[in-house]
Amino acid sequence: MVSTLTREETREAILDATDYLLARYGYRKMTVDDIAQEAGIGKGTIYLHFASKEEVTLSHVDRIVERLKERLWAIARTNADVAIRLRLMLVARVLFRFDSVQHYTQSLNDLLAALRPKLLARRARYFEEEARVFAEVLGEGKRAGAFNVKDALSTAFALLHATNSLLPYSLSTTELGERDEIKEKTEQIADLILSGLLRQRDAPATTTTATRPPRRRR
Amino acid sequence: MVSTLTREETREAILDATDYLLARYGYRKMTVDDIAQEAGIGKGTIYLHFASKEEVTLSHVDRIVERLKERLWAIARTNADVAIRLRLMLVARVLFRFDSVQHYTQSLNDLLAALRPKLLARRARYFEEEARVFAEVLGEGKRAGAFNVKDALSTAFALLHATNSLLPYSLSTTELGERDEIKEKTEQIADLILSGLLRQRDAPATTTTATRPPRRRR
């Protein structure tokens, strides 16, 4: 029987099924047969798209990070003041992770237990990809003379590191508190750092830096 | 047989033995009999000092944090410029943790697997105690007019959070890189934040803030 779906659609259907089952049963209890059934395809078909159950799951994680990046870009492309954009991006990043963890609560420990080495191997890549979005905005602020930044990319890394301890990579390490509390802390750190980045002439205003003459990007 | 050691010395001997055995065998493989033998006392004696094997181990962790606090205080009491002290303290804190993890490499996963809930319960306390030392220095900088700080304690929390993702709480989450690399990143973050804390009149100098007229503490 020829499927009515395109190759890409089938792939997405598999990942959607994975998302549902992972959140519901966790990695260990989710079987490849389950995925096939949930996606409404044969088991063998999954192996035409992915090399293994591991690969399916890792691709699913990749997709999540991809969506985070899209959200960050959406903010980065705004015409708000660069400082405000950065602040919003930092908060969005932390809250996105928070919500993800919330969504996969039960399954996260399970997932980490099974795929920790593979996930660690990818973490550096994720981190770098996210940092690039931040670097873009930092670079823009630098060129506009708003930011006192030497190397945009390494400053971006420092920025992400600074808020990283707030985002719960794993329930096992970080028991997550209230969403609002995490948001507040992120904002606090963001302000602390941003006040250092802002050039002196802008500095007086501490927290609520006013919107500056907009510069359109892209 | 009456021991030749004071109560306090016995307690320390037990913790020393724990330190040795934990680093060598890890939590699960370390038996209470081992501890007694290593400390040169009877098994029952351990239960005159601690309620359980767990308690022994947690007290051992407490002692490590206590030592970190002492090291932080040692720097805090220096008469160097407040900004430099803060920078040194941040680096010292991260490297202290790094070295601890290095020392207990094998045992850490084991320890976390067994005592994670209990350790998480204490983490907030540890964090707060360390923050107090930082707040002390921040407060001093504020009074001296060097720092632009509202609430010293909450700024201290933000500072610690900002470098927290660099310190390997658990090998399971964070594969640790090179010591030098971690040191460098910490310094970078510290500088980023400190440049925001420094009052405008001081700001021009970015990285190597010169030593200021010393103010003795304590």
Added chain:
DNA sequence: TTATGACTGAAAGGCGTTTTTAGTCATAGG
């Protein structure tokens, strides 16, 4: 009054058997 180590119940560690499941591949369908 303090220290000890033999003792005990509960939990961890084998281990052989049964069940589950990831991944394959011969076959069916278009």
Added chain:
DNA sequence: CCTATGACTAAAAACGCCTTTCAGTCATAA
């Protein structure tokens, strides 16, 4: 001829049962 499928298989996980280990106790010794 090319894609999708699900029965099949080898490997791993789960289970049940027995043995050993060990945290914590307590009667006795110093």
